[in-house]
Amino acid sequence: MEFRDYYKTLGVEPDAETDEIKRAYRKLARKYHPDLNKDAGSEDKFKEIGEAWEVLKDPEKRKQYDQLRAGGWRGGDDFQPPPGWSGGFGQAGAGEGFGGFTDFSEFFENLFGGGMGARRSRSAPGRDIHARVEIDLETAFSGGQRRITLSRTEPGPDGRLVRRQQNLEVNIPAGVTPGQQIRLAGQGEPGFNGGAKGDLYLEVEIQPHRLFELEGRNVHLTLPITPWEAALGARVNVPTLGGKVAMNIPAGASSGKRLRLKGRGLPGKAAGDQVVTLKVVVPKASTDRQRELYEQLAEEQDFNPRSEMEVAA
Amino acid sequence: MTRLTIEVIEQETELELNELCRVCDVSRELLIEWVNEGVVEPRGQAQWRFPARQLGRLRRARRLQQDLELENHALPVVLDLIDEVERLRREVRVLRRMQD
Numbered sequence: 227m228e229f230r231d232y233y234k235t236l237g238v239e240p241d242a243e244t245d246e247i248k249r250a251y252r253k254l255a256r257k258y259h260p261d262l263n264k265d266a267g268s269e270d271k272f273k274e275i276g277e278a279w280e281v282l283k284d285p286e287k288r289k290q291y292d293q294l295r296a297g298g299w300r301g302g303d304d305f306q307p308p309p310g311w312s313g314g315f316g317q318a319g320a321g322e323g324f325g326g327f328t329d330f331s332e333f334f335e336n337l338f339g340g341g342m343g344a345r346r347s348r349s350a351p352g353r354d355i356h357a358r359v360e361i362d363l364e365t366a367f368s369g370g371q372r373r374i375t376l377s378r379t380e381p382g383p384d385g386r387l388v389r390r391q392q393n394l395e396v397n398i399p400a401g402v403t404p405g406q407q408i409r410l411a412g413q414g415e416p417g418f419n420g421g422a423k424g425d426l427y428l429e430v431e432i433q434p435h436r437l438f439e440l441e442g443r444n445v446h447l448t449l450p451i452t453p454w455e456a457a458l459g460a461r462v463n464v465p466t467l468g469g470k471v472a473m474n475i476p477a478g479a480s481s482g483k484r485l486r487l488k489g490r491g492l493p494g495k496a497a498g499d500q501v502v503t504l505k506v507v508v509p510k511a512s513t514d515r516q517r518e519l520y521e522q523l524a525e526e527q528d529f530n531p532r533s534e535m536e537v538a539a
Numbered sequence: 540m541t542r543l544t545i546e547v548i549e550q551e552t553e554l555e556l557n558e559l560c561r562v563c564d565v566s567r568e569l570l571i572e573w574v575n576e577g578v579v580e581p582r583g584q585a586q587w588r589f590p591a592r593q594l595g596r597l598r599r600a601r602r603l604q605q606d607l608e609l610e611n612h613a614l615p616v617v618l619d620l621i622d623e624v625e626r627l628r629r630e631v632r633v634l635r636r637m638q639d
Contacts, residue, residue: 255607261599261621264628276606356564356598399547405595407562409546427562429598439629446629448636481637495551505637 227332231301232278232291240295244283251279277330287338294337307336335389352415352424359408359428361398363435363445367467367492369400374428378415396428401493403443406430437465443498445491450507451475466490466500473502481506553588556581563597569611573600577615 233240236250257263258272281287299305359374374394382388394413402408407427414424432440439446449464459477463470464487471487483504491498511517548554548562560567573579574587578600581587599621600614609617 252607259603259606261602272606354561354564394543396543397545399545402547403550405592405598406550407548407591407594407598409548409562411544411546413543427564429595439633441629446633448633495549503633503637 227305227336229294229299229301229303229305230274230277230331230333232281234301235274235278236282240292244285247279247282251275251283255279273330277334280330281334281338290337305333332389349419349421350417351421352417354414354424355426357426357428358431359396359398360431360433361402362433363438363440364467365398366402366430366432366440367400369398372396372398376426394426398430401443401497402430403492403494404430404432404440438467440492443492443494443496445498445500446503447500448503448505450505451479453506453508456480456504456506464500464502467492475504479504479506548591548594550590550592552591553582554591554594556587556589559589559594559597562594563601565597565601572611573597573614576611578611578618 233242236247236254238247238250242250254275255272258268258275260269260272263272281291294308297308355376355378357374357376359372361370361372364370365372372395374396376392376394378390378392394410396408396410398408407429410426410428412423413426416423437447445467447465449462451460451462454460455462455475456479457477459479460475461472462475464473466487468490471490473485473487475485481504485502485504487500487502489497490500509516511520554562556567556570559565560570563570565573570579574581579589579593579597581589596618600618603609603617604611604614
């Protein structure tokens, strides 16, 4: 496993005071928090920052980490815990410490996550797990299978917490929207002494789409059309999530005009619409004949789009 | 592979306080505080009921509070601004598609 340089992650010197580290963490956390930053990779970056802060804010953890660093380990080194490493300060299981992006590195789990599982004499239900599931817009529209990988920390045979990857096939129903919660009963953490298992909650997130923009259950599409389709009206095929649909363009339509395809958005009790915004694309006059036709049109049309601007044509 | 029981919490559903605490992983005391601060708006007087479409907002509030240590009274402002930024970003993407 890779040795992580937590100081470098936060951009601070190894002798920095906790307050300084905190300022550095806060600044980076604001920058990369996945609720604030939708760029690809921001979530991974945020996890790294969070993990670094989790260690460096805690004097005990920091001391342990500094001891390792003093032993010569540097970021990126292939790291093995030294023999007799006791590890195990407190517990860092899924769902603790972070609001929803908890997924510490193997390095972290090995150093600090190896404590004894909480021992309880009384029966208690297992904790719920909260995770997010990212799907594409097509899956949100028609439903489908999605494989998710959960990283769980569970007590092993010797009582130490071990990390285990679990794959789940989840049937995503048609018509889910961003922020919606899916509950998987009994897929949370195991209970203690016969207590019921917790549940797993998945929060739906939808990836950006090549053509469509989602707004609630409505789907937006920009549709390129020709000047003659705009002027004369036409019947054209329009892509929708459910396949192509024929749509009438009214005569005299301009760029920016919005047309609505009822019920062609995401399905649901009240299905969304597809909102089509027209975009007139003007072809170049590349032959003599085409130039001639444009010139003819210019002569025929008494049209000045700048008439409101009080400038001469 | 184990057969999973899947339940989608429909947007139209209304949840009671205790249910909401569990789904959002937030304590009862904190949730009451959040209602008072306007993070979330319940329906009903004697017994609060919460529309499930607020769940995304509440989960986000919890993440932001845990990760950035935001004060309760700052949460509604931040959440509203994020909504506004998301709306504007979508609008910009739609307009960009008009130009390309």
